[in-house]
Amino acid sequence: AQSVTQLGSHVSVSEGALVLLRCNYSSSVPPYLFWYVQYPNQGLQLLLKYTTGATLVKGINGFEAEFKKSETSFHLTKPSAHMSDAAEYFCAVSEMLNDMRFGAGTRLTVKP
């Protein structure tokens, strides 16, 4: 079965600094990969997804992620952090389109 490991439960960056949130996956077939963001007391909002084709995926709010099959990774990056980026971020993998498995999440803190 597919699974996701998010490295680092908490990441802290300064405003304007690079954001890097790490995600490694395990899947027996070519996976669908996702990044979601969750603000306090809210549901999950899709940032971006990889299904097929170009391995560098651009999402909303300036985020992007690169699918690296050889490294089984799908790390999320943003060149310059903004205070409004502070939230919980979840990486997810799906194989069969009938279930999506999430990582434990990474809490991003942005310091002024």
Next chain:
Amino acid sequence: ETGVTQSPTHLIKTRGQQVTLRCSSQSGHNTVSWYQQALGQGPQFIFQYYREEENGRGNFPPRFSGLQFPNYSSELNVNALELDDSALYLCASSIIAGLNYGYTFGSGTRLTVV
């Protein structure tokens, strides 16, 4: 286009009771999935319904059951509530149509079992 609406937003139940949580899917979405998110953890897949049939299930006991209705609304029922059932329950609707694949999540129902 409408989003995904869940009700109620908060709920307190006593151990041993039964609870029903409701979800109104996004218009045109034929698939609904339910997730349990315990405090400080990622969402855990409970099950998915596609065209009113269960289409996949995670590692949850049978006391977690669901229904999907022709208008794409759905319910999550939990019997014999346990303290560990306290969590945020998320509903997500989607269209399974090739690569046009993505979930739209509701804001969740926070269930507290005392």
